[in-house]
Amino acid sequence: MEGVASRPWTVTFANKSDYVQCSASSFNGVDPLPGEDKECYCDPKNEEADGYNMMIQYWQGVQASKDAEEQQAKADAEAEAAKEMDNEELERLEAELAATKAAKAAEETAMKAKHDAEKKAMDDKLAALKKSLEAEKKKAIEEAKQDEKEEKEKQEEFEKALAEAAASAKAAEAAKSAKEKAELQAAAEKAKAAAIKAEVKAALAKQKKE
Numbered sequence: 001m002e003g004v005a006s007r008p009w010t011v012t013f014a015n016k017s018d019y020v021q022c023s024a025s026s027f028n029g030v031d032p033l034p035g036e037d038k039e040c041y042c043d044p045k046n047e048e049a050d051g052y053n054m055m056i057q058y059w060q061g062v063q064a065s066k067d068a069e070e071q072q073a074k075a076d077a078e079a080e081a082a083k084e085m086d087n088e089e090l091e092r093l094e095a096e097l098a099a100t101k102a103a104k105a106a107e108e109t110a111m112k113a114k115h116d117a118e119k120k121a122m123d124d125k126l127a128a129l130k131k132s133l134e135a136e137k138k139k140a141i142e143e144a145k146q147d148e149k150e151e152k153e154k155q156e157e158f159e160k161a162l163a164e165a166a167a168s169a170k171a172a173e174a175a176k177s178a179k180e181k182a183e184l185q186a187a188a189e190k191a192k193a194a195a196i197k198a199e200v201k202a203a204l205a206k207q208k209k210e
Contacts, residue, residue: 008032010059011052014042030059154202161195 010030014020022040024031032038046052168188 009055011055013052028056028059028063030063032059150205151202154198154205158195158198158202161191161198165191165195167191 010027010032012020012027020026020040020042022038165188168184168191171184171187
């Protein structure tokens, strides 16, 4: 025992069969020199019982400390993993919220664009209709003025023909010779025919207009 005291070692007590297998499992899982070859020795006299108990307690403390460290490392890893999962979930929720906001904004923009397009189309349609009505009104006024002018010209032409017919008739009555009277009478008939023709022309034009 004195030759190995300077190196890490452990101890255990034999079972009722006085047999102990030289493996870490027989020493409460303690491996004083991990990765190295080890040898086991027996102390039949058990002269260092107190020291053996202290060594067993020492390794139990080491193992307990190791277990505690492993448990703490495991707890820290689980906490970090949970934190990572929480961060990922938070990022996912934030991404979903951002996507929802973006989709809503896009929808509102599309609806506004559609409303503006429909309003513009309606305004353009109303403007075109107004322009068309104004053009038709202007055309109707011009046509009415033209008809009034033509009617006036026809009336003047008719009155002129009547005046000429009356003058010719008067001249025929005042003629001293039969020849002059005949000439004047012919002129009166011609003027009268022209007046009748003008009157018929005016009537036909009026009837065509109606």
